[in-house]
Amino acid sequence: MTPNAISSADTDGRERLEDAVRGLRAWVEARDFAGHDAYDALRSPFLKLVSLGMKWPRIAVIQTMKRSPINLRPLLGVRPGHNPKGLGLFLGSYARIHARSADPEVRRHAERLFELLTRCVTVTTNGHGWGYNFDWQSRAFYVPRGTPTIVNTAFIGHALIDAWKAFGEDRFLDLALPARGFILHDLARTVDGDAFCFSYTPIDRLIVHNANLLGASLLIRLHHVDPHPESRDVALASLAWSMRRQREDGSWWYADTDYQKWIDSFHTGFNLQSIRWFLDLGEAEEHRQGYERGVRFYADNFFLPDGRAKYFHDRLEPEDVHSYAQALAFFSGEGERYAPLVRRVADRMIDTFRMPEGWFAFQKRKGRPIRIPYIRWGQAWALYGLTSCLSPIGAFDPKGNMHADSRYS
Secondary structure: OOOOOOOOOOHHHHHHHHHHHHHHHHHHHHOOOOEOOOOOHHHOHHHHHHOOOOHHHHHHHHHHHHHOOOOOHHHHOOOOEOOHHHHHHHHHHHHHHHHHOOOHHHHHHHHHHHHHHHHOOEEOOOOEEOOOOOOEEOOOOEEOOOOOOHHHHHHHHHHHHHHHHHHOOHHHHHHHOHHHHHHHHHOOEEEEOOEEEEOOOOOOOOOEHHHHHHHHHHHHHHHHHOOOHHHHHHHHHHHHHHHOOOOOOOOOOOEOOHHHOOOEHHHHHHHHHHHHHHHHOOOOHHHHHHHHHHHHHHHHHOEOOOOOEOOEOOEOOOEEHHHHHHHHHHHHHHOHHHHHHHHHHHHHHHHHHEOOOOOEOOEEEOOEEEOOOOHHHHHHHHHHHHHHHHOOHHHEOOOOOEOOOOOOO
């Protein structure tokens, strides 16, 4: 991909992004990257008790806490914690920051993030992975704290590869490699001929496209830095499963079960980002046309002319910081053709969600903001998106070399 999504002459845009990154970094570093999460209600002893260990009461307390405009967690015994996926997103962001700066503080914070990731890893039968630091319940299933998920493991694995390339230290890659065994051998597979879909965790058989594609993308990246023919074959088979289920307009349902047939922005971005990792590595060229259809659908259906990012393709509410951040992370890697979109989305995200203290708010629902500084959903994703604009996720070429230039170099 061309490395110039936004013109280097856009000094106002560069300075605004860099100021937002500095402010956000100062805020999260002062808190050692710890905080609350939008879905961590079951970390409250009281809420865990009143949910009675049952599905729908658990969902009720999680959704009530998520939608509350007031952060009740301190009153309910939920202490700030280190969210593994958030740590991975932060690490990937610091790898990109390092690409533009020799500041030793950047390396120091990356080392701290590495330390925290080693502490929260979950060892499995065939490797290791990462889950969340809280129990969570969805309509599909209940997931105890620490249960490794393919999504968390993939994001963290990608961040570790990026950190390995940025900082030149093998320990980052060494921590990523056992994730291969987890994905290959600890997850269930739903088979369809010569293709299949990975499960979300070792304890379910869910069929979710972004989870499947993220796992496949980590396998193909690991194969290209540490050759492993089984990984390549499995990754391509997993990719084929979801590509065969791409809709005619270029979109994917979140999942193919009846109660999960929605199309949202950031999971669409996850799908496309995963496919792009294959294409940038010279793999799966037969899926490029499907990828391009998906990119057009994403660009054409989730953004208003003023830069507002929609959560779902067919409605406006809610307005969510995650939708903005993933758009920046993805479209910054698409080159000049989406430069105006990246600039509009970045400006709107900063104008709408950035707080005076430097952190980013969560959502707006019917014009009412939810100003809670969620560490993963808000801060980690905001930093990930902003740093992608300054030094994009495609800043590492397929051979592992760092591109010297960036969006704003």
